[in-house]
Amino acid sequence: MADLSSTDHRPADLPPIADEPAAQPVHSSEQVYEGRVWDLRRDVVELGDGTIVREYVDHPGAVAVLALDDDDRVFLICQYRHPIRARDWEIPAGLLDVPGEDPLAAAKRELAEEGDLAASDWAVLTDFFTSPGGSDEAIRIYLARGLAPTHEPFAREEEEAHMETRWLDLDACVDAVLERRVQNPSLVIGVLAAQASRARGWAGLAPADAAWPGRSTPREEPAPR
Incomplete structure (x- = not known):
């Protein structure tokens, strides 16, 4: 059986794989x-x-937050998503549509607005492109720990006004992913990344202010050509 405690599983004669910037004219x-x-x-x-x-x-891009409490439970929300005609389980997330807003600040705002939660410990869990063949949307998932309730509940509107919330053990979240009972990409990627990172003692987590080269271009800024 492979040793999951190791962080390097590549063949000795090959470099690690990494996406390569390649802006064509x-x-x-x-x-x-x-x-x-x-x-x-x-x-x-x-x-x-x-x-x-x-x-x-x-796309302006987005951030998501995997909020993990001291009992290894993940904070989840369930809300209606019209394009897929379903109420899907998610982790808190939101668009980077506020001009000049830092991604970490946006993540903290989303956690407060969707979960009435604040966190004292933030790190980058993973970054991903949602559909690189048809969209430039990039999402950064933060791991938030050291959770505490905010002072005042947030007034929610539209889809968020009817949200269901739940705390669920991380392993149970992984089961839901592997059994295909949940399909939201930020939830799927976030819980699998969290499980893998936890197995490695949270080694490899990036600081919350880590550079994000693949971030979507904010809407008010011209995209590089």
């Missing part, structure tokens, strides 16, 4: 549709001996 870029939160963009991109046309969701 963009011949033209146009906004096809301007939405309330995100837009649709069409780029003509140089690739090889020719060009390709790609349309994608131009």
Whole structure:
């Protein structure tokens, strides 16, 4: 059986895998549709001996929070998501749609707004792209510990007004993922990353202010071309 306490499982003669920045020349870029939160963009991109046309969701990005209490329970919310016609289980999350807002500050705000919780210990759990073939949305998941209730409950509206909340053991969350009972990507990725990180004594967690090279371009800023 593999030793999960080790943090290096690659063959000795190969470097670790890592995504490589590779911005291809963009011949033209146009906004096809301007939405309330995100837009649709069409780029003509140089690739090889020719060009390709790609349309994608131009997204401001988001943060999510896996809040873990002293008993290794995860704070979960359940709310209606219209595109999938379901009430899905999630971890607190929100868009990076406030101009100039730091991602960590946004994560703290979301935890307070959706969970009436504050945390004294923050770290980066993982970063991911939600759908790199069709969207530039990047999400950073923070691990929040040292939890305490906020002083005043937050007044929730729209989908959040009907949220269900629950504390669930991390291992039970992993079971729900592996049995395909939950499918929200931030929840799935967050609980599996937390389980793996816990097995390694939380080694490898990045500081809460770690650089985020893959972050989506904020909506008010021009994307690099």
